[in-house]
Structure formats: C-alpha cells, structure tokens
Amino acid sequence: MTAIATTGTDVRLTGISKTYGSFTAVHPLDLSVPAGSFFALLGASGCGKTTTLRMIAGLEDPTSGTVELAGRDVTALPPYKRPVNTVFQSYALFPHLDIYENVAFGLRRRGVKSVKKQVDDMLELVQLGDLARRKPQQLSGGQQQRVAVARALINHPQVLLLDEPLGALDLKLRRQMQLELKRIQTEVGITFIHVTHDQEEAMTMADTVAVMNAGRVEQLGAPAELYETPRTTFVANFLGTSNLIAADVLDTSGDDILLRACDTKLALPATRCTATARTGEKLLVGIRPEKITLTHADDAASVPDGRNRITGRITQAGFIGVSTQYLVDSPVAPGLSVYAQNIERDARLAPGAEVVLHWNPGHGFGLDAAQSIEAGTDAGEAGT
Numbered sequence: 001m002t003a004i005a006t007t008g009t010d011v012r013l014t015g016i017s018k019t020y021g022s023f024t025a026v027h028p029l030d031l032s033v034p035a036g037s038f039f040a041l042l043g044a045s046g047c048g049k050t051t052t053l054r055m056i057a058g059l060e061d062p063t064s065g066t067v068e069l070a071g072r073d074v075t076a077l078p079p080y081k082r083p084v085n086t087v088f089q090s091y092a093l094f095p096h097l098d099i100y101e102n103v104a105f106g107l108r109r110r111g112v113k114s115v116k117k118q119v120d121d122m123l124e125l126v127q128l129g130d131l132a133r134r135k136p137q138q139l140s141g142g143q144q145q146r147v148a149v150a151r152a153l154i155n156h157p158q159v160l161l162l163d164e165p166l167g168a169l170d171l172k173l174r175r176q177m178q179l180e181l182k183r184i185q186t187e188v189g190i191t192f193i194h195v196t197h198d199q200e201e202a203m204t205m206a207d208t209v210a211v212m213n214a215g216r217v218e219q220l221g222a223p224a225e226l227y228e229t230p231r232t233t234f235v236a237n238f239l240g241t242s243n244l245i246a247a248d249v250l251d252t253s254g255d256d257i258l259l260r261a262c263d264t265k266l267a268l269p270a271t272r273c274t275a276t277a278r279t280g281e282k283l284l285v286g287i288r289p290e291k292i293t294l295t296h297a298d299d300a301a302s303v304p305d306g307r308n309r310i311t312g313r314i315t316q317a318g319f320i321g322v323s324t325q326y327l328v329d330s331p332v333a334p335g336l337s338v339y340a341q342n343i344e345r346d347a348r349l350a351p352g353a354e355v356v357l358h359w360n361p362g363h364g365f366g367l368d369a370a371q372s373i374e375a376g377t378d379a380g381e382a383g384t
C-alpha cells in the first residue's frame, strides 16, 4: 500500500464561534491542529464539538472567525471546495453499489479513468479486498465503517473529519475499530479530526485531545498530560475519575505546597499545581483512584514516611476482576474512590474496615478551589 502523501496539512481556527439566536453553541475558539496528527474533540452531548467540526467542513457558517486549511483561508469556501472529507456515524454508503464502486465513487465523479490501482490499495488499507463485490447491506457495521473511511480517503483529503464514526457499533467492535482507525491514520499520515463523547476512545486514538465543555475548550493536550495534570475539575472528572479534596494552604515557601484538610496534613509539589496557591486560601488536591494504596488500620505503622496519608472507613468494595474498586468515607472527604489491582488481596479490606489511604505526593495535582467539586463530579458521571 502506497501511503498518501501528507503535505504539511494544518488546521487553524481563529476566533471561530457559532451562535443560534441568543444561544452560543461555540464561544470564540482558537485551535491549531498539527499536520499529520490524530486530533480528538471530546465532550459531552451538546458541548459544541459537532458544530466545530461542521464549521471546519464548511457545513456550518461560523458567526465569527476564520478557518484555515494548510495555510489557506477557506472560511468562505463551500464544503466541496475544501480539501476535507467527512465520515459520519451513519456511513451513508450507496446501497445499490458494491463496495468496490462505493470506494471508486469519488474518483469516477472526478473523471479519473483508471481507478483500479487506487481502489485496490484503499481496500487493502482497510482490509476489505476480499469483500469488494459485496453490497453494503451484506457487511457488518464495522466493515461498513471501514468502507466509509476508504471512500473518504481515496479523495486524498488533507484532513479527514470523523463525526462519532463508531457511534453505531457495539462496544467490542468499537474497541477493535479504534485500533483499526489509529492504524489507518498512522499508515496514511493524514490529519484526522475525530469528534467523540467517549473519553476512552479519544485517549486510545488521539495524539492530542481538546476537551470541550459548554462551547469552550477547557484543556488541550496529549492524553497522558490531560489525565495526569488536569487543569479544571471538569477535565479531572471527564477523563476518568478523580478524588478532589478541599484543603487549606499552610505554606508555599518550599518545593512542596503544604496543606491541611481537617486535621490531616498533605503535601503537593508546587510543579503539580496549576492554580495559584496562597497561604490561608483553599486549594483542591486531586488524586486518581489507582494512585492510592489502601492499608488496613492495624498495619498503619507500615506506611512509609513521606506519603500523604488520610484515614477512613470502607463503605463499598466492588470486585471487577482486574481490580477491586473501593469507596471510602473519610473525615477529609466522603466517597473517596480507590482502585486496587488484584495481585495480593487483603481479605480484611471489606466494608466497615478502618483503613489508611496513602499516596506519593508527586502523584497528586492541584486545582483552583473556586471551581465547585459538585460540578466536577457531575461532569465525571456524564463522561463515563
């Protein structure tokens, strides 16, 4: 398979916004998508991600701002004159044409005489060469999805836009297709912009994720960066689960910010705090459930020095095979989540048990306490 040449494609949105009457679906947004990257717009339903994608495609006129593709201002161009193709959730294949002709369609429409080599290459890319003469209705959902991708890629777009392309597939197939789409993107090297509400999908496939909330990008970065250092409670909870502990700042003079939550002292490296920490004010200390270790209170003396430690009581323990998920009530915060890998299970860690929760301070992150913990928790539920 010959890779489609990338040509330094870049998508740049400058001050782009969309209002419908008095409702603002997308607030003025600046976004730059690196050439050849797999970029995900991630957010809950109604956050404005599809509207943003449609403005890039030219299917929606922006209220303000500009869209540049590969350095060219295309804001005023209709969709068919933009070097983009869109793959929709409803594949939109032609039912009366076989797979080969569906894929060949774009070339034939442009009057390309000899299509065989390109169509064969595309079918090979999406691993459907054997099924070329079948009709779309004779394929599974995942296979139809791959035809839709091949049909879009054969036009050599500079950017491929994917609007919830895996939404109609069941969970197992979705997971397979995520890997498949990532492989295809790596192979062809074209910029993919993918819209999804599924955080796992965005993290599995994308190099860069823009987390959208209420028409704004809350944070943009590599998946691991967003997960390890979320900057807002929304991001902390939309990407996975976070425990957020409100604490008073005691001292900011050293490398670690020292804090107190109830009577418990906590430390947080200053480099892990995106909010401004001021002595006497509050901060949210975030810690992911899998970064916390649970130790039965009887063994509290075995917890190594230098770790943040709080006490609590287990209220729930859910065995899910690979891990056990605990809920722990602590005077410091109620309903703390802890995920423990099932390597050596301590049978005493059951509902009612008194425990010590402890973690490496370097695994925490600090957020502005002015953001409500409630809002973050709600967002987390929406994202799972």
Ligand code: ATP
Binding pocket: 020, 023, 025, 043, 044, 045, 046, 047, 048, 049, 050, 051, 052, 197
């Ligand atoms: P979903 O995942 O449900 O598709 P989304 O994040 O892609 O959600 P958009 O489709 O971009 O959301 O819509 C953003 C907001 O704009 C929503 O509140 C939606 O109701 C509103 N909206 C979209 N299109 C229109 C329209 N033509 N007229 C009025 N409001 C609209």
